[in-house]
Amino acid sequence: MSHDAAYWLRQIRSLHLTQRTRIMNVCGGHERSITMAGLRSVLPSTIELIPGPGCPVCVCPEEDVYQAIQLALQENIILVAFGDMLRVPVNVPKGEAHTLEQARAAGADIRPIASPQEAIALAHAVPDKHVVFFAAGFETTMAPVAAMVAAGMPENLSLLLSGRLTWPAVAMLLASDTPGFHGLVAPGHVSTVMGAQEWEFVPQHYHIPTAVAGFTAESLLAAFYSILRQLESGKVFLDNCYGTVVSNTGNHRAQEILQDVFSVTDANWRGVGIIPASGFTLQAAYRAHDARVLFAHTVDHTQRKRAGAMPPGCDCARVVLGRIYPNACRLYGRACTPRNPVGPCMVSEEGACRIWWSGGLRAPTAPTVSA
Amino acid sequence: MCLGIPMQITDINGYNARCEAKGVRREVNLFLMQDAALAPGDFVLVHVGYAIQKISEVEARSSWELFDEVLRVQEQGGYA
Numbered sequence A: 001m002s003h004d005a006a007y008w009l010r011q012i013r014s015l016h017l018t019q020r021t022r023i024m025n026v027c028g029g030h031e032r033s034i035t036m037a038g039l040r041s042v043l044p045s046t047i048e049l050i051p052g053p054g055c056p057v058c059v060c061p062e063e064d065v066y067q068a069i070q071l072a073l074q075e076n077i078i079l080v081a082f083g084d085m086l087r088v089p090v091n092v093p094k095g096e097a098h099t100l101e102q103a104r105a106a107g108a109d110i111r112p113i114a115s116p117q118e119a120i121a122l123a124h125a126v127p128d129k130h131v132v133f134f135a136a137g138f139e140t141t142m143a144p145v146a147a148m149v150a151a152g153m154p155e156n157l158s159l160l161l162s163g164r165l166t167w168p169a170v171a172m173l174l175a176s177d178t179p180g181f182h183g184l185v186a187p188g189h190v191s192t193v194m195g196a197q198e199w200e201f202v203p204q205h206y207h208i209p210t211a212v213a214g215f216t217a218e219s220l221l222a223a224f225y226s227i228l229r230q231l232e233s234g235k236v237f238l239d240n241c242y243g244t245v246v247s248n249t250g251n252h253r254a255q256e257i258l259q260d261v262f263s264v265t266d267a268n269w270r271g272v273g274i275i276p277a278s279g280f281t282l283q284a285a286y287r288a289h290d291a292r293v294l295f296a297h298t299v300d301h302t303q304r305k306r307a308g309a310m311p312p313g314c315d316c317a318r319v320v321l322g323r324i325y326p327n328a329c330r331l332y333g334r335a336c337t338p339r340n341p342v343g344p345c346m347v348s349e350e351g352a353c354r355i356w357w358s359g360g361l362r363a364p365t366a367p368t369v370s371a
Numbered sequence B: 001m002c003l004g005i006p007m008q009i010t011d012i013n014g015y016n017a018r019c020e021a022k023g024v025r026r027e028v029n030l031f032l033m034q035d036a037a038l039a040p041g042d043f044v045l046v047h048v049g050y051a052i053q054k055i056s057e058v059e060a061r062s063s064w065e066l067f068d069e070v071l072r073v074q075e076q077g078g079y080a
C-alpha cells in the first residue's frame, strides 16, 4: 500500500498551489533526511521547508553547560554526557575552559556516553567518586533517562537534568504574532513515545495542518502532501504518515515512568527564554540524585558576562525558532564550521547549521524566512 | 539524537536484551517495554540503549536502508 517518493511528488505537483507555503519540522532527524535527500530542490518553489526547534542540545541553557564544566573541574567528580554536549560553548573570559572538551584537556574527568546504562556501570565501577550525568534531550531521550532513575541508581550517581518537551516550543510559536509556518511536520520518535495525539492541539486550536512523519523521503513527502492537501481543501486535521511505528497514544509505560520520575516545569531555552511547562525536573523523591540540589551553590552566574546568552555573533536562537535559515547567519561557513563551531547549532548532530553544512550547503547568504 | 535505530533481538534476560543490527551487537534495556510481549527475533526501535517501541521487520529494513543512504551522503559531503 505504501507509495514511493516519485508518487508523492506527482501528487504534490498535481495540487494547485499558488501561495508561498512554509512547512516547519521540529526534529533534527527530519531535517537531516530532508537535507540529505535534497527534498528542497525537488519540491515546487512555492514550498519552503523550515527547520524549527528540533535540537535539545542547541537550546540547553548556557548556565547548565557552565555548571557542568565547573562540576567536572572538581577533584572527586566524574562528569558524563551524551557526546554532542562536549563541544557546546559557554561565554567565559579567554583562558578559561569554554567547553567540556576544553575542561577535559585541562584535566577534568569528563566522559562521553551513548546510553544511561554506561553512567550506571561507571558509577558502580568507581564507588569512591561521584558521577554526574549531564542529560539534555527531548521526550525520546528523557524516557530512557527516567527508566534509568526508576530502575534504581547507585548512591554515587546524580543527574544534571536539562530535558525539554517539544510541543510547548511549537505552542509558544503558534501563540506569538508571527508563528512563521503554515503547516507542521510532527516529530517521529518523540511521537512514538508520547503518541501522535499530543499534536492534536495544532490543527484544533490553531487550524494549522499537521502530519506525523517518519524519516524516509516517502514518509516525509507523504506528510508534505497531506499538509498541502489540507491547506487546499480547508479541512485541517492531524494526519499520521508514520502509522507503522507511531500510535495515537504512544508508549503508555514510558509515559508513566516519565511522570513518576519527573515533573514538568517552566524552563529556559538558550537564547529564547522561558517557555511555560517545557522542562523536566526530578521529583522530590529523587532529591538525593539531583545534582541541582546537591551542588546548588557551586556556581555564581551573576558575575559572568553574557551568562545565558548565545556566543557573540551566533544567530542560533533565531535558527532554532525557524526565523532564519542557517546560512543566513553571518558566521555560517566563515567563522563557524563543524570543525570550529561558534554556536551549538553547528555542534550538535541535530543542529540545523551542522546538518546543512554536512549536507553540502556551502554558500553563506540565502533567503530569510519572512515571518 | 532523537533518532531510534531498529535492531533485532537475539536474546532476552529480564530487562536486558542482546540485539543486533547489520552485524552490530548491542546490549539493549527493555525497561520501557514492560507491557510488550517480546521474544528473540522481534524488532525494536532502540534509542540511547533503550528499546522504545516494537516494530515490524519491514519497517526495520526500510529504516536500515535509509541510514545507509544518510551515512553515504555524509561521507561524500563530509564536513571539512
Ligand code: SF4
Residues within 6 Å of the ligand: A313, A314, A315, A316, A317, A319, A326, A329, A330, A331, A332, A333, A336, A337, A341, A342, A343, A344, A345, A346, A347, A353
Ligand atoms: S552558523 Fe554557527 S554562529 Fe551561526 S547560527 Fe549557526 S551555530 Fe550559530
